Amino acid sequence: QVLDTKDVQVFKVTVNGQDAKFGFGEKHSFNGTPLEITLPFELRRGQEAIVEISFESSPKSSALQWFSPEQTSGKKHPFLFSQCQVEWN
Secondary structure, eight states: OEEEESSEEEEEEEETTEEOEEEEOOOBTTTBEEEEEEOSSOOOTTOOOOEEEEEEEOTTOTTEEEEOGGGSSSSSSOEEEEOSOOOOO
16 A cells, blocks of 8 residues: 655554554655555455554645644644545555
8 A cells, every 4th residue: 555645754653553664665755655555454345444653744744733722622632634635546
């Protein structure tokens, strides 16, 4: 699986609780850098996969933005969202 990234540092990726191998592809001038994830198991049709990515963003990560807890419906937790379009390869 490939996800777009820009100016983030990835420390760990898990899929359904299992460690997954990951690496970065070649940086693109305006699309960012692809994060390439190798699933630790064969994904069957209809099977759900929960992908968790441990990362750190930087001030240059313009595609990532935060809502403060007060801006969310529950008013308890901040919310991270992306302005990017979804692209599955």
